[in-house]
Amino acid sequence: MKTLKIAIQKSGRLNDKSVELLKNCGLSFENYKSSLITQVSNFPLEILFLRDDDIPEYVQDGIADIGIVGENGIAETDVDVSYLQRLGFGKCKLKLAVPNDSEIQTVADLHGKSIATSYPVILEKFLTKQGVKSEIKMISGSVEISPGLGLADAIFDIVSTGGTLRSNGLKPFADVMSSEAVLIGRKGIETDALVAELLQRIQSVMRAKETKYVVLNVEKVNLNKILDLLPGVKSPSVLPLAEEGWVAVHTVIPEIDFWSHINELKAAGAQGIVVMPIEKIIV
Ligand SMILES: Nc1ncnc2c1ncn2[C@@H]1O[C@H](COP(=O)(O)OP(=O)(O)OP(=O)(O)O)[C@@H](O)[C@H]1O
Ligand SMILES: O=P(O)(O)OC[C@H]1O[C@H](OP(=O)(O)OP(=O)(O)O)[C@H](O)[C@@H]1O
Ligand SMILES: [Mg+2]
Numbered sequence: 001m002k003t004l005k006i007a008i009q010k011s012g013r014l015n016d017k018s019v020e021l022l023k024n025c026g027l028s029f030e031n032y033k034s035s036l037i038t039q040v041s042n043f044p045l046e047i048l049f050l051r052d053d054d055i056p057e058y059v060q061d062g063i064a065d066i067g068i069v070g071e072n073g074i075a076e077t078d079v080d081v082s083y084l085q086r087l088g089f090g091k092c093k094l095k096l097a098v099p100n101d102s103e104i105q106t107v108a109d110l111h112g113k114s115i116a117t118s119y120p121v122i123l124e125k126f127l128t129k130q131g132v133k134s135e136i137k138m139i140s141g142s143v144e145i146s147p148g149l150g151l152a153d154a155i156f157d158i159v160s161t162g163g164t165l166r167s168n169g170l171k172p173f174a175d176v177m178s179s180e181a182v183l184i185g186r187k188g189i190e191t192d193a194l195v196a197e198l199l200q201r202i203q204s205v206m207r208a209k210e211t212k213y214v215v216l217n218v219e220k221v222n223l224n225k226i227l228d229l230l231p232g233v234k235s236p237s238v239l240p241l242a243e244e245g246w247v248a249v250h251t252v253i254p255e256i257d258f259w260s261h262i263n264e265l266k267a268a269g270a271q272g273i274v275v276m277p278i279e280k281i282i283v
Pocket of ligand 1: 009010011013017050051052072089090158175179181
């Protein structure tokens, strides 16, 4: 039987969430900290643990069939692969930043200045579009310390909370790109039956993550008010309680909708509200 190969990051920002996603898909595998390749015991899948920078090319060239990588990683390597699924983690922005006391305030001010980055391809494309010519200095990590060391006038790097910029005395002044982790595949792999099955599992895990199973009790006289407040629910289950005149409403709703209606639900007479996580939703 054919075995599919997936490439994920060996260690770093995307490793934990990639492993967690695969495990939540019901895949069993071990030794992933010590080995660079591991076999899933209950699905025909091999997992390759790689540097994130190498994943787009490995997938394009068919060394791996599919892979998990940041969108910025794909843009940086300029590969031709298929996007199979956005994964909702590894969300970050790529920004230009300068020391707090710098005179540089706009992208145009970067003309003739030096910029340190680990993402020279994305930066070069952006600057060319803006008609700005700067000296790009490629650095493989700890980019944020380069202005302080006198190595560059500005930096172009990943920003999430902004904590690393702040602690290095830097301020962002232009957003260039947003990124999140995505599942990519070799061109044409979309039609593969194993890929389709894995994708279905991934999508059911992701749907479940955003959705909650909610149970609440309400007096029958208030039932319609409660049902009106539960958005997107076509047909919740309504079960009688032992106490005469009361019912329990069971429903599955996006967590965001639940929180935006919680006070109205209480005001409409909902009691004993229980919210439970869902493991998978198969549609
Ligand atoms: N602070 C962050 N918040 C959210 N996502 C991030 C953050 N930093 C990086 N990422 C995303 O995770 C990817 C991997 O980041 P990481 O810092 O682990 O890369 P790396 O140091 O190049 O790792 P490797 O050793 O695999 O080459 C980035 O390309 C980006 O898409
Ligand atoms: O805005 P923040 O929340 O501070 O995140 C941004 C930092 O996160 C990433 O580095 P990471 O911590 O993954 O370490 P690395 O430099 O070793 O890749 C990135 O390169 C930034 O330095
Ligand atoms: Mg890397």
